[in-house]
Amino acid sequence: MWQRKQGHQHHYLDMPTMxxxxxxxxxxxxxxxILQISVGHESCPHCGSPHWEGKRRAEEIDPKEExxxxxxxxxxxxxxxxxxxxxxxxxxxxxxxxxxxxxGYTVHREESGSRLIIPHGTIxx
Amino acid sequence: xxxxSMIEAAAHGSVKDRTxxxxxxxxxxxxxxxxxxxxxxxxxxxxxxxxxxQGVPPAGSISVTGADGSVAIAITPVSETPTKTVYQEISxxxxxNFASDIVTLPVTTATSQNVAMPGGSFYWRFRSSYDQKKWxxxxxxxxxxxxxxxxxxxxxxxxxLNQSNYATIxxxxxxxxxxxxxxGNGGYxxxxxxxxxxxxxxxPGATIINVPYGSQRVVAYDPKNPQYLVKSDLPAVFADHLIxxxxxxxVGAGGVVLPTVSLVVDGxxxxxxWNVITQGNGLTTDVTLVINTxxxxxxxxxxxxxxxxKLISISPGNPGLNYDPSDTVTVSGGxxxxxxxxxxxxxxxxxxxVFSDGTxxxxx
Numbered sequence: 001m002w003q004r005k006q007g008h009q010h011h012y013l014d015m016p017t018m019x020x021x022x023x024x025x026x027x028x029x030x031x032x033x034i035l036q037i038s039v040g041h042e043s044c045p046h047c048g049s050p051h052w053e054g055k056r057r058a059e060e061i062d063p064k065e066e067x068x069x070x071x072x073x074x075x076x077x078x079x080x081x082x083x084x085x086x087x088x089x090x091x092x093x094x095x096x097x098x099x100x101x102x103x104g105y106t107v108h109r110e111e112s113g114s115r116l117i118i119p120h121g122t123i124x125x
Numbered sequence: 126x127x128x129x130s131m132i133e134a135a136a137h138g139s140v141k142d143r144t145x146x147x148x149x150x151x152x153x154x155x156x157x158x159x160x161x162x163x164x165x166x167x168x169x170x171x172x173x174x175x176x177x178x179q180g181v182p183p184a185g186s187i188s189v190t191g192a193d194g195s196v197a198i199a200i201t202p203v204s205e206t207p208t209k210t211v212y213q214e215i216s217x218x219x220x221x222n223f224a225s226d227i228v229t230l231p232v233t234t235a236t237s238q239n240v241a242m243p244g245g246s247f248y249w250r251f252r253s254s255y256d257q258k259k260w261x262x263x264x265x266x267x268x269x270x271x272x273x274x275x276x277x278x279x280x281x282x283x284x285x286l287n288q289s290n291y292a293t294i295x296x297x298x299x300x301x302x303x304x305x306x307x308x309g310n311g312g313y314x315x316x317x318x319x320x321x322x323x324x325x326x327x328x329p330g331a332t333i334i335n336v337p338y339g340s341q342r343v344v345a346y347d348p349k350n351p352q353y354l355v356k357s358d359l360p361a362v363f364a365d366h367l368i369x370x371x372x373x374x375x376v377g378a379g380g381v382v383l384p385t386v387s388l389v390v391d392g393x394x395x396x397x398x399w400n401v402i403t404q405g406n407g408l409t410t411d412v413t414l415v416i417n418t419x420x421x422x423x424x425x426x427x428x429x430x431x432x433x434x435k436l437i438s439i440s441p442g443n444p445g446l447n448y449d450p451s452d453t454v455t456v457s458g459g460x461x462x463x464x465x466x467x468x469x470x471x472x473x474x475x476x477x478x479v480f481s482d483g484t485x486x487x488x489x
C-alpha cells in the first residue's frame with residue numbers, strides 16, 4: 001500500500017521551488033511516488049506581480065487532506081492491481097525495497113537472486 | 126654478478142629488488158655481448174636504467190582525464206636519440222581487463238587526443254610502434270575514466286541534447302485548482318525510465334497539487350533533491366542538474382467539456398460553414414473535427430477562435446463536395462494531455478531543447 005515516508009528528508013517545504021514535498025513508498029512493490037503541493041505563486045517576469053489566477057492561496061490549502069486524497073487514489077489503483085493478480089493467480093515481481101507482503105503471498109527467491117512474491121501454496125520449479 | 130639470493134629477493138620482494146635484478150641481467154648481457162661480439166640487446170634512451178626490446182619503441186606512459194562529456198588522452202613517450210617516428214594506437218573498453226567491447230582509435234603519431242563521449246565511462250590503454258607492424262606491450266591507464274556530461278556552459282546554443290523519457294504528464298481538475306500527474310506507461314502511480322547521455326534511470330511518478338487552471342507548464346525532475354519543478358517556460362528547466370520531463374496544457378475549471386459543432390451544407394453538397402452549437406469549456410488547444418459522412422469528401426475546417434477555454438468560432442476551410450445536411454461532426458482533443466519528455470519534438474526546433482529562443486511550454 002502507498003504510505004508516507006517518514007523523516008524530514010521526505011517531508012519538507014522546499015523554499016526555492018515553493019513546493020511542499022512528501023515522498024511516498026509502496027510497501028508492497030517498493031515503488032516511489034512524490035506528492036507535491038505548489039504553495040507559492042510565480043511572478044510575471046515583466047511586471048513582477050504574482051500569478052494568482054486559477055490557483056489557491058497557501059492559507060486555503062489543507063495539506064493533510066490533499067495528501068490523503070492523493071494517497072487514497074493511488075491505493076485504489078493498487079488494490080485493483082492486487083485483486084487482478086489474485087483473480088488470475090499471478091505471482092508478483094517487486095522492487096527489492098518492498099517492505100511488506102500482500103495478504104496471501106509469500107517470498108520466493110529465484111536462482112538469479114531476484115525476488116518474486118508468490119501466492120501461498122504455489123509450486124514453482 | 127647475479128646471485129641466487131638476488132633472484133629469490135626479486136621473486137618475493139619489492140619492485141626495487143626486481144629492478145636491481147633486471148639491471149644486473151642487462152649488465153651481464155652487455156658484458157657477454159662485448160666479449161662475444163654479438164648484439165643481443167640495444168640500449169634504450171635510458172641506457173643503464175631501462176632496456177627495450179629491439180624494433181619497438183620503449184614504453185611510455187598514458188594520462189587520461191574526463192570532463193564535460195569528453196576524454197583527453199595524453200601519451201608521454203620515452204625520448205629517443207635520434208628522434209624516430211612513433212605511431213600510437215589507443216583503445217578503450219568498459220572492461221578493466223579489456224575482455225570485451227574494445228574500441229580502437231585510428232593509429233596516429235599524435236601524442237594527445239580528445240574524444241567526445243558524453244556519459245561514457247571506460248578503461249584506457251595504448252601501445253606504440255615504429256612501423257605499425259611490431260608493437261610494444263600495452264600500457265594501461267590505472268582506473269576507469271568517466272567523461273561526464275556536457276554542461277550548458279560548454280555547449281553552443283541549439284545543439285541536440287541526447288535525453289528523453291517515457292513519462293506521460295496529464296492534468297485533472299482538483300476541485301479548486303488543477304493537479305498535474307507524472308506517470309509511466311503503467312498508469313497513475315507508476316515510475317518511468319529516463320535517459321540522459323548514456324545513463325538510464327527510473328524516475329518516480331508524481332502528483333503535483335494546486336497548479337493554476339488553464340496554464341501551460343513545463344515539468345522537470347531534480348534528482349539531487351528528489352522532487353519535481355513546474356515552470357511556466359522551457360528555459361526555466363535548463364539547469365544542468367535538472368531533467369526536463371515534459372509539458373502539459375493544464376485543464377480548466379471543471380475539466381474539459383468538448384464543444385458541439387454542426388455543418389452548414391449548401392444545395393451542391395458543399396460545407397459552407399461550421400456552426401458552433403455549444404462552446405465547451407477548459408479548452409487549451411484547438412479541437413479535432415471529423416465529419417461523419419458516407420457521401421462527402423474533401424471538406425476541412427479553417428482556423429478556430431478560442432477564448433477563456435471556450436470555442437468561439439470556426440472559419441470555413443475547403444468546402445469539399447457531396448456532403449449531406451444530416452452529416453454530423455465528432456469533436457475531440459481540445460486539451461493536451463502532456464507528451465513524453467525532454468527529447469520530444471519542440472515547435473520549430475526539430476526536437477531539440479534550445480536556450481532562450483522564446484520557446485514556451487505552449488510550443489512543446
